[in-house]
Amino acid sequence: MDRRTFLSWVGMGWIATSLPVALVACNSETPSASSSPANNSAAPRADGFVQVGTVAALETGAIVLEESSIGPVAVARNNGELVAVNPTCTHKGCTVAWQPSGEYVCPCHQAKFSPTGTVLGEGPSKVPLKVLEAKIEGDAVLVKASA
Numbered sequence: 001m002d003r004r005t006f007l008s009w010v011g012m013g014w015i016a017t018s019l020p021v022a023l024v025a026c027n028s029e030t031p032s033a034s035s036s037p038a039n040n041s042a043a044p045r046a047d048g049f050v051q052v053g054t055v056a057a058l059e060t061g062a063i064v065l066e067e068s069s070i071g072p073v074a075v076a077r078n079n080g081e082l083v084a085v086n087p088t089c090t091h092k093g094c095t096v097a098w099q100p101s102g103e104y105v106c107p108c109h110q111a112k113f114s115p116t117g118t119v120l121g122e123g124p125s126k127v128p129l130k131v132l133e134a135k136i137e138g139d140a141v142l143v144k145a146s147a
């Protein structure tokens with residue numbers, strides 16, 4: 001086998017193994033509930049609420065949407081109570097990420113916030129995250145844009 005044929009086979013093998021991963025990564029149907037920010041373009045209902053996820057997804061951590069029809073949204077439980085906040089960091093605007101320890105941490109300068117959005121620790125942010133109205137209907141987690 002000459003060099004050109006070998007490189008051709010290596011290239012084809014790389015494409016064949018990478019294509020499924022690329023297709024999954026580009027699929028908008030990929031589940032959006034996790035600590036990683038995601039997007040949701042569902043339109044708000046007449047009452048202003050929009051579904052941002054499911055109760056089942058919430059049980060695995062927080063639902064963090066970097067974009068939705070009502071803007072950025074994060075939902076978690078705090079002592080069993082449903083709490084929604086705008087996950088845009090009040091320091092310089094990065095999107096905070098949910099941590100398994102039960103707090104939001106900003107990836108830019110490590111500001112920490114409680115599930116209710118209050119500032120924790122020594123991070124650079126001194127302003128809490130904005131709280132949004134949230135509720136559960138059936139299996140749907142709903143959030144309403146603030147007035």
Ligand code: FES
Nearest residue numbers: 089091092106109
């Ligand atoms: S932008 Fe979040 S801590 Fe700076």
